[in-house]
Each structure stands twice: as C-alpha cells, then as structure tokens.
Amino acid sequence: MEASPISQHSILLPIAVSELGAAFKKFNNNAFRLELLPAYKVPSETDAFADFLAGREKPSGFNEGWNTILRESRDRNAQIHRVRLLEEETPYINFEIEWAYKTNLIHGEVIRKTTRQNLEEAAATNGLLFLKDFWMFDESAVFVMNYDFFGRFCGVMAAPDDLIPIFKGFSDEIRRSSQELA
Numbered sequence: 467m468e469a470s471p472i473s474q475h476s477i478l479l480p481i482a483v484s485e486l487g488a489a490f491k492k493f494n495n496n497a498f499r500l501e502l503l504p505a506y507k508v509p510s511e512t513d514a515f516a517d518f519l520a521g522r523e524k525p526s527g528f529n530e531g532w533n534t535i536l537r538e539s540r541d542r543n544a545q546i547h548r549v550r551l552l553e554e555e556t557p558y559i560n561f562e563i564e565w566a567y568k569t570n571l572i573h574g575e576v577i578r579k580t581t582r583q584n585l586e587e588a589a590a591t592n593g594l595l596f597l598k599d600f601w602m603f604d605e606s607a608v609f610v611m612n613y614d615f616f617g618r619f620c621g622v623m624a625a626p627d628d629l630i631p632i633f634k635g636f637s638d639e640i641r642r643s644s645q646e647l648a
Contacts, residue, residue: 477629478624478626479624479626480621480622480623481622481623483622485609485622486622489601489603489607489609490535492603493539493603493604494542494604495544495545495604495605496544496547496604497539497544497601497602498547498548498549498601498602498637499546499547499601500549500600501550501599502551502597502599503599503617504554504556504559505557505558505617506617507617511561514528514561514565515561518557518564519557519561524564524565528565529566529569529570532566532570533570536570536573540573540574546574546575547576547577547578547641548576548578549577549579549640549641549644550562550579550580551579551582551585552580552581552647563647571647577647578644578645578646578647579645579647580643580645584643587643588636588643589636591636592635593635594632594636598610599611600625600633602630602633602634602637607624607630608624608629608633609623609625610622610624610625
C-alpha cells in the first residue's frame with residue numbers, strides 16, 4: 467500500500483511538551499526549526515505583540531528565555547537553524563523579525579527564509595508527505611508541532627526513527643534553497 471499524507475502523519479506519536487523542552491538541553495550539534503504559520507498565538511507574547519503594534523519600544527528582557535537557550539547552545543558549539551516561510555509579511559512576522567529574530571541572530575541563531583514553492587519541492591523530492599512546523603535535533607529526533615487554525619499551540623508529536631531520514635533530507639534541501647534573513 468502506498469504511503470499517503472494521512473498514513474505518514476498517523477504514525478507520529480503524541481508526547482509530553484517537556485520532552486521537547488529537554489531536547490534543547492541535550493542536543494550536541496544542531497537543531498533545526500521549520501516555521502510555516504503567518505502568526506502564532508503564544509500567550510507569553512500577547513502583551514509584547516500588542517506593544518509592538520502600538521509602536522512601543524521592546525521591553526528589556528523580551529525573549530530572554532530563548533536567548534539563554536541560544537547562548538547555552540553556542541557555548542557548547544551547537545548551532546540552531548530556523549527556516550521561516552516568508553512570502554508576505556504579516557504584522558506578526560514583522561514582530562518576530564524586529565523583536566525576536568534580530569536579537570536571535572546576535573546570539574548565534576541562523577535564520578533563513580523560504581517560499582511555499584521551495585517547501586513543496588523539497589517535500590516532494592524527499593518524500594515528506596505533509597508540511598507542518600517541526601524541530602529536529604542532531605538529525606536523530608524530530609518533534610512535529612501541532613497548532614490550531616488560529617496559531618495556538620495544541621501539542622507535539624515525535625516522529626518514529628524511520629521518518630527521520632525524510633525530515634533530514636527535507637531540512638538539508640530547504641536550508642540550501644532558502645535565503646538569509648536580511
């Protein structure tokens with residue numbers, strides 16, 4: 467029986483969010499993040515996003531938890547890469563770029579942008595039958611992120627070992643075909 471997006475997706479295993487959190491402390495070489503949504507409704511960002519939209523200055527310490535992860539990763543010579551679907555800017559994407567990504571770059575994160583066409587081509591070439599946000603750590607663990615229609619986080623699922631080469635091939639190709647975030 468030929469694989470379908472549903473069959474490939476159905477073998478993902480729901481896991482506790484704490485397992486994803488632990489992966490940030492345990493990875494040795496590299497982490498990769500794919501971001502696809504035009505906006506994420508993150509409760510810890512609600513006030514900051516409203517401040518951004520109102521034209522206020524970024525509060526000191528904004529995103530400090532993530533910056534700490536980036537510094538700790540850099541200190542152990544581990545690299546975090548992010549590829550962001552960016553075909554049109556939304557207020558939320560502008561917020562990410564101005565208030566988060568610019569600081570993330572300073573702390574060593576590698577951030578690139580891509581198009582839907584590049585994503586679809588990389589997925590087809592590598593046999594990835596669905597496009598969803600995900601994290602991959604040391605090319606040995608993949609965590610697929612679940613969000614609802616409004617961009618609210620709904621949970622995380624682990625990919626079984628036999629799908630990891632597919633995610634690795636996809637992430638390698640999408641990094642090559644993407645562009646630096648200016």
